Amino acid sequence: MKLCRIGDAGQERPALVDGDGYIRDLSAHVADLDGAAIGPEGLARLAAIDPTSLPLIEGPVRYGPPVAGTRQFVAIGLNYADHAAESNLPIPAEPVVFNKWVSCIQGPNDPVTIPAGSQKTDWEVELGVIIGSTANNVSEADALNHVAGYCVVDDVSERAWQIERGATWDKGKGFPTFGPLVRGLSPPTKWAIRRRCPCGWTSMARANRTAARRR
Numbered sequence: 001m002k003l004c005r006i007g008d009a010g011q012e013r014p015a016l017v018d019g020d021g022y023i024r025d026l027s028a029h030v031a032d033l034d035g036a037a038i039g040p041e042g043l044a045r046l047a048a049i050d051p052t053s054l055p056l057i058e059g060p061v062r063y064g065p066p067v068a069g070t071r072q073f074v075a076i077g078l079n080y081a082d083h084a085a086e087s088n089l090p091i092p093a094e095p096v097v098f099n100k101w102v103s104c105i106q107g108p109n110d111p112v113t114i115p116a117g118s119q120k121t122d123w124e125v126e127l128g129v130i131i132g133s134t135a136n137n138v139s140e141a142d143a144l145n146h147v148a149g150y151c152v153v154d155d156v157s158e159r160a161w162q163i164e165r166g167a168t169w170d171k172g173k174g175f176p177t178f179g180p181l182v183r184g185l186s187p188p189t190k191w192a193i194r195r196r197c198p199c200g201w202t203s204m205a206r207a208n209r210t211a212a213r214r215r
Contacts, residue, residue, distance in 0.1 A: 001051065002184030003033055003149070005064040009110070012064035015057060016046075017184055023061065024054035033185070034069040038132040038148040043187060063183035064107045066151050067130055073100040073179060075126070075155065077169060083124070098169040100155070104179030112156055113177045120159035128153040130185055144188065152182035 001019065003026075005012035014026040014033045029049060030037045037046070077096035078084045084091050114121050132148025156179065162172025 001047075002186050003038075003046070004066050004184045005033055005068065006057065006061040007064065008062060009064065009107070012068070016051060016054070018051040022051075023057040024051055025057050026054065028054075032068045033066065035132075038067060038130065038185070040133060043132065043148060047187070062107060063109065065105050065181045066183065066185040067148075070102050070105055073102055073104060074098075075100050075173065096169075098173055100170075100179045101174045101176075103176045104156075104174060106177055106180050108154070108180050108182045110177065110180060112180065113175070115158055115161070115175055118158050118160070122157050122159050124155045124157070126153040126155045128181060147188050149185040149187045151185050154180040154182070156180070 002017040004015050004017060004023070006015050006023065007013050012032070014030050014037070015023050016026055017023055026033075026046070026049075030042070030046065036042055075098050077098055078087070078089060078092055079095070081091055128151040130148045130151060131146050133146050135143070135146040138146060155173070156175070156177070158172045158175060158178075160172070161175075162169050165171060
């Protein structure tokens, strides 16, 4: 099961994709997939619903971001050893943390706006971790208890603004539309990571790292 939101931008309604790939309407059970709905109790209520009891949604649909009301969009740089190597950078001893603003967030097939004059717009496939309950000063052992689910993120960057203009990563990573979220939130289970890179790229996924290349 994957949770998703469908409909015109700003008017999305909650839905799920069942085990057979059918989209089913959740709006009779929850108003939206916001913070309350993806908290532990909310997810437990959704998991108890028999998907076959939900109305089918047929025809072409627009997928929006899988969750509503996101307040923070925090990212980790150089988090894959192969990406650090191709960038000729050492693997950091501490996480490289930067922000992508919430204005980056949009649906997977919505158009990305390239900044005027950009010659170095780039994109990468990333694993998105969606936090479903308040987490502050959390131990490593308890961290996964705060995870509502996972999604795929298209991390779009303007490399000149990111690296050549003061090395403030937020500038090159935070343009509007620079963070499409791929359609579904997958609740945490024992699963193998398999990510798909958009824009005609091929991807090779292994347990905890991904390499992507142009076709």
